[in-house]
Amino acid sequence: MSLTINAEQLSRELETLASFSDAPAPAVTRVVFSETDRRARAYVKELCKNAGLSLREDPVGNTFARWTGADPALPTVGTGSHIDAIPNAGRYDGTVGVLGGLEAIRALRRSGFRPRRSIELVLFTSEEPTRFGIGCLGSRLLSATLSTIKSASLKDKEGKSLDEWRSAAGFRGPLESVALSRGSYAAFVELHIEQGPLLERHGTALGVVTAIAAPASLRIWVEGEGGHAGAVLMPDRHDALCASAEIVLAVETAAKGTGSIDTVATTGICDVFPGAINSIPVRVRLEIDVRDIDEARRDCVLSQIDSTCKEIAERRGVTIRKEMINADPPAQSDPGIVEALERGAAKHNLSSERMVSRAYHDSLFMARIAPVAMLFIPCRGGFSHRPDEYASPEAISSGALVLAEALAELAG
Ligand code: GLV
Ligand code: MN
Ligand code: MN
Numbered sequence: 001m002s003l004t005i006n007a008e009q010l011s012r013e014l015e016t017l018a019s020f021s022d023a024p025a026p027a028v029t030r031v032v033f034s035e036t037d038r039r040a041r042a043y044v045k046e047l048c049k050n051a052g053l054s055l056r057e058d059p060v061g062n063t064f065a066r067w068t069g070a071d072p073a074l075p076t077v078g079t080g081s082h083i084d085a086i087p088n089a090g091r092y093d094g095t096v097g098v099l100g101g102l103e104a105i106r107a108l109r110r111s112g113f114r115p116r117r118s119i120e121l122v123l124f125t126s127e128e129p130t131r132f133g134i135g136c137l138g139s140r141l142l143s144a145t146l147s148t149i150k151s152a153s154l155k156d157k158e159g160k161s162l163d164e165w166r167s168a169a170g171f172r173g174p175l176e177s178v179a180l181s182r183g184s185y186a187a188f189v190e191l192h193i194e195q196g197p198l199l200e201r202h203g204t205a206l207g208v209v210t211a212i213a214a215p216a217s218l219r220i221w222v223e224g225e226g227g228h229a230g231a232v233l234m235p236d237r238h239d240a241l242c243a244s245a246e247i248v249l250a251v252e253t254a255a256k257g258t259g260s261i262d263t264v265a266t267t268g269i270c271d272v273f274p275g276a277i278n279s280i281p282v283r284v285r286l287e288i289d290v291r292d293i294d295e296a297r298r299d300c301v302l303s304q305i306d307s308t309c310k311e312i313a314e315r316r317g318v319t320i321r322k323e324m325i326n327a328d329p330p331a332q333s334d335p336g337i338v339e340a341l342e343r344g345a346a347k348h349n350l351s352s353e354r355m356v357s358r359a360y361h362d363s364l365f366m367a368r369i370a371p372v373a374m375l376f377i378p379c380r381g382g383f384s385h386r387p388d389e390y391a392s393p394e395a396i397s398s399g400a401l402v403l404a405e406a407l408a409e410l411a412g
Pocket of ligand 1: 127128135
């Protein structure tokens with residue numbers, strides 16, 4: 001089997017996909033179920049049809065493009081990622097795994113390879129938490145990690161529900177039917193940009209992911225007392241934003257305090273009400289992301305944040321309410337898939353190193369129903385979730401090639 005990746009076509013397709021954006025280039029904003037996301041999905045589905053794959057969509061919009069194997073009754077080999085993009089993001093996060101996965105399948109077809117197991121490209125719905133506040137919505141439902149009751153209660157910040165959004169996007173039917181049983185997939189492999197600097201720094205062509213760090217996110221509401229910015233004297237204030245500022249710093253202190261480079265914490269959302277220069281903030285919503293490869297250590301950070309919030313509330317005379325959005329365990333890769341990826345890299349004289357993923361991915365949840373592994377390619381400066389995110393056509397092509405080798409081995 002001799003495999004060749006059409007790097008030019010793949011670059012062109014990535015460029016076209018990036019043009020479906022609600023932000024001016026080079027930034028990409030593509031929030032799940034927006035008109036832009038729907039047009040981008042239509043584009044990807046068209047490419048899949050042109051590649052001869054058969055399409056299925058589930059009620060939350062997870063999209064499956066299948067190359068039926070010689071023995072279709074066998075568990076499938078899956079690959080894929082997401083195409084939604086956070087506000088002001090780049091063009092490679094997720095999309096490399098979708099279009100690179102498609103090109104890996106096309107390369108296998110061009111080579112004359114006939115798989116025994118079916119090979120399926122999966123486009124997961126809403127890996128990013130932008131609209132509904134929780135990441136990996138599609139893969140959580142697919143792996144029955146998120147209850148359908150909880151998902152039915154998800155709303156965006158305008159109060160529009162998941163059900164309203166998905167039906168407007170043409171996805172109907174019971175969310176219960178999204179879940180797939182363990183055994184549906186024999187293996188799942190996700191190609192992704194590293195989103196960190198190590199591969200570039202080490203001059204290594206590919207990263208083979210052995211574990212994915214445990215993510216948690218929480219929402220905090222701080223309620224103080226509003227009033228006139230000129231008239232209310234400083235000793236009388238219960239300013240919700242000042243209390244929140246202390247929380248933000250406490251989050252940073254808690255993460256740094258573990259002494260481990262693997263602990264990270266970010267307050268990415270700070271929504272101030274009423275948001276007027278001459279009005280004391282009465283209400284603030286914070287959204288906080290805490291991660292660690294060590295789940296127990298991550299949980300210590302969460303409880304430290306919790307106790308600091310209690311102390312701040314007491315001292316400042318404000319009310320602090322907390323909602324845990326998610327606190328997921330880490331995932332381990334399957335050693336057999338890790339080795340298949342390493343063999344694929346070695347076959348093409350591409351250097352590889354084992355690494356952990358500090359970012360989360362749909363593979364974190366696919367790991368609950370299938371053996372998984374991930375393949376990382378370097379990205380410039382390790383930048384991601386920003387407009388200057390960049391992966392070279394050569395790196396993307398190497399990733400697609402090694403993915404194709406692994407898919408061939410796993411699909412038999
Ligand atoms: C995924 O986008 C993440 O935040 O890790
Ligand atoms: Mn992302
Ligand atoms: Mn991603």
